[in-house]
Amino acid sequence: MNIAVLGGGSWGTTLADLLARKGNTIRLWIRDPEQARLVASQRVNDRYLPGVELCPSLRVCWDIGEVMQGAQCVLVAVPSQFIREVLSRHKHLFPEHGVVVCASKGVENRTLQPMSRVVAESLEGKSPRYAILSGPSFAQEVSRQLPTAVSLGCEDRQLAHTLRDVLSTDFFRVYTTPDFKGVELGGAVKNIMAIGSGIADGLQFGHDARAALITRGLAEMSRLGRAMGAQERTFMGLSGMGDLVLTCTGDLSRNRQVGLKLGQGQKLEKILASMRMVAEGVRTTRSVYGLGREYGIELPITEQVYKVLYEDKDPRAAVQELMQRSLKDE
Numbered sequence: 001m002n003i004a005v006l007g008g009g010s011w012g013t014t015l016a017d018l019l020a021r022k023g024n025t026i027r028l029w030i031r032d033p034e035q036a037r038l039v040a041s042q043r044v045n046d047r048y049l050p051g052v053e054l055c056p057s058l059r060v061c062w063d064i065g066e067v068m069q070g071a072q073c074v075l076v077a078v079p080s081q082f083i084r085e086v087l088s089r090h091k092h093l094f095p096e097h098g099v100v101v102c103a104s105k106g107v108e109n110r111t112l113q114p115m116s117r118v119v120a121e122s123l124e125g126k127s128p129r130y131a132i133l134s135g136p137s138f139a140q141e142v143s144r145q146l147p148t149a150v151s152l153g154c155e156d157r158q159l160a161h162t163l164r165d166v167l168s169t170d171f172f173r174v175y176t177t178p179d180f181k182g183v184e185l186g187g188a189v190k191n192i193m194a195i196g197s198g199i200a201d202g203l204q205f206g207h208d209a210r211a212a213l214i215t216r217g218l219a220e221m222s223r224l225g226r227a228m229g230a231q232e233r234t235f236m237g238l239s240g241m242g243d244l245v246l247t248c249t250g251d252l253s254r255n256r257q258v259g260l261k262l263g264q265g266q267k268l269e270k271i272l273a274s275m276r277m278v279a280e281g282v283r284t285t286r287s288v289y290g291l292g293r294e295y296g297i298e299l300p301i302t303e304q305v306y307k308v309l310y311e312d313k314d315p316r317a318a319v320q321e322l323m324q325r326s327l328k329d330e
């Protein structure tokens with residue numbers, strides 16, 4: 001398949017490399033011309049995926065027009081808050097009824113829209129057919145060809161199966177589900193929980209606290225998902241529970257790292273200034289906090305993470321408040 005990958009960070013580079021190794025025709029868009037030239041000539045994305053030698057057939061380019069030419073599928077791995085801007089600006093390059101696979105995890109701040117809506121609205125008039133790729137998958141592990149399993153949410157079963165075949169390899173296993181809403185919401189909300197889990201671990205609150213956070217985080221994710229029209233059982237799968245466990249426990253998670261530092265007493269501004277890579281959960285917390293209010297759903301962990309991130313609440317007081325909520329049935 002002829003595929004354009006938008007987003008030259010760790011995930012876009014990893015997926016482009018994986019697909020190129022399978023013999024697909026892949027072009028990767030890196031927006032910074034200097035960085036694109038460097039990656040194209042050195043065959044390594046030193047800034048975002050150091051140490052991984054890229055497949056010789058993978059074309060790397062800063063000219064998005066060239067990248068999009070003849071693409072039968074566009075895979076989007078741009079940080080979620082910028083997807084609308086990138087897709088709207090380059091809408092003319094997208095074919096009608098084209099296939100868009102979104103691999104980014106988040107909820108837009110301004111509109112509180114999940115990624116499927118952002119893609120559909122940005123490409124309005126082009127009637128894109130879209131799918132959401134999500135699940136427990138650290139770029140650093142996938143790029144080293146370590147065994148990984150993920151979910152692909154797509155309402156069109158035939159397209160889902162085609163994409164599953166295109167994306168799967170011997171080490172990267174793709175499961176399909178029509179519940180794209182559940183898949184994208186799980187991927188977004190788990191980043192908030194990863195920050196929360198990092199906070200608890202940064203405070204050295206132990207294994208019990210982490211397990212409680214993961215489990216109650218799942219309950220919170222499912223509650224919101226139900227209200228938003230997702231299927232509850234999707235949250236028990238790879239894009240829900242799977243990614244929740246990965247990022248709440250795995251130190252490769254950038255969201256968990258933000259939480260760990262907050263728990264150790266560092267300030268958010270300083271933490272973000274020290275990171276080159278995106279920690280989607282920081283912005284997504286703001287959106288999901290807003291969704292909770294819009295849908296009238298209790299999201300206690302999200303609320304406390306929000307207060308730590310945006311109201312400078314003491315992380316210890318945030319955990320205390322969670323523990324002292326009124327007692328209830330599970």
Ligand SMILES: NC(=O)C1=CN([C@@H]2O[C@H](COP(=O)(O)OP(=O)(O)OC[C@H]3O[C@@H](n4cnc5c(N)ncnc54)[C@H](OP(=O)(O)O)[C@@H]3O)[C@@H](O)[C@H]2O)C=CC1
Nearest residue numbers: 008009010011012032077079082104105137138139277278
């Ligand atoms: N890394 C991972 O393990 C996984 C990531 N994801 C998801 O993939 C998405 C991308 O994350 P990831 O690749 O890790 O991010 P990184 O932080 O590794 O890279 C971010 C990339 O986005 C580019 N970028 C930043 N701002 C813009 C913009 N306004 N327009 C276009 N491009 C921009 C950066 O370019 P520049 O250098 O020029 O700023 C850089 O190439 C996220 O939603 C993330 O949650 C999903 C699964 C796994």
Ligand SMILES: O=C(CO)COP(=O)(O)O
Nearest residue numbers: 135136137138253254255
């Ligand atoms: O989504 C991921 C793994 O599934 C990556 O997590 P972080 O963005 O927290 O690094």
